[in-house]
Amino acid sequence: MNTLVDGVAQDHIAVRDRGLAYGDGVFRTLRCEQGRLLAWPRHYAKLQADCAALGIVCPEAALLLADLAQLAPASAAVKIIITRGVSARGYACDPSASPTRIVQVAPLPDYPDSLRTEGVQLRLCAWPLSIQPGLAGIKHLNRLDQVMARREWQDASIFDGLMCNARGELVEGVMTNLYLLQGNALYTHPLADCGVAGAMRGLVLELAAGMGVQICQQAFGADRLAQVDALLLSNSLAGVLPVRQCGAQSWHNFDLAQQLHAALLEQARKESIPCCPV
CATH class of the missing domain: 3.20.10.10 (D-amino Acid Aminotransferase, subunit A, domain 2)
Incomplete structure (x- = not known):
């Protein structure tokens, strides 16, 4: 699996990330075929709506697409995770926290005909x-x-x-x-x-x-x-x-x-x- 965290190739996040501590975030999973993201407008619209429902700033589509361009998947399962970001201990949200964006690419699961x-x-x-x-x-x-x-x-x-x-x-x-x-x-x-x-x-x-x-x-x-x-x-x-x-x-x-x-x-x-x- 290839992973970018905030546009950087890595496979770890901060221990104070609210996605880890509280599940404070949203995600989407979508199919990539021959280098094309299927139904992308629907997935991004749903990502925006889910972020808005939790009061999380959704990254711009161009930013997520730039991440995916780095990973350059052909046929793959793409997962996008957006967390509220890093904050101090406790449930209170830091309004100045920047969301963490994670983009992962993995092989498509085998779903035979x-x-x-x-x-x-x-x-x-x-x-x-x-x-x-x-x-x-x-x-x-x-x-x-x-x-x-x-x-x-x-x-x-x-x-x-x-x-x-x-x-x-x-x-x-x-x-x-x-x-x-x-x-x-x-x-x-x-x-x-x-x-x-x-x-x-x-x-x-x-x-x-x-x-x-x-x-x-x-x-x-x-x-x-x-x-x-x-x-x-x-x-x-x-x-x-x-x-x-x-x-x-x-x-x-x-x-x-x-x-x-x-x-x-x-x-x-x-x-x-x-x-x-x-």
Whole structure:
């Protein structure tokens, strides 16, 4: 993995950085293909929005792109982390602190085409998502809920785990957004008080609506899985994936997932920009 911290090649941060001490920051993960950042405007807009929600100054896009030009990735997983920066001990924020920006480039994970033709296997996690309306939707650095949920399995055949909140509402995967297809309606949790509103989630909902699918953002429990025609997942690196099995439930309708994946890739590539401008 290649890493820049504030534009300098290094793999460490200050011990007083608030991202380390408190998880005080946000991040984005995006896909780079053949030297182009897919759906960059969406990712940067979400980074700006998440920074604003926490009161952190978001670095200018040009600065982040200059960092990426240094790393010059070809095909890679790109991660951008913005912390509030370095401050004295204690929870109080130093208004004069400069945000720390971290840009990392790593190999893309292996997501073979068979995942889209055969579907993936999931499990239900016991660890609940924390309810906190003030942080809902934000991809902040406090990921302990996801860490604890991911500790629940070591079986490599399980692609992801589904997480409920304390009310028993099925919200999302540990590393994915979740959609339930029933008839011509696509259901997803509204994420009003928990969960991550991924950049690709917005694009999936736009594309599905453009295909004539009814979009329903409403809460539902895990018992709903027995009633639906298909389950779909999305994230920035994998795109859209169909689900084959979760516990005792199984599905074989992969059509919409495959259509959405193709459409998402096409649109994300249209919205891509080069990492290293000529």
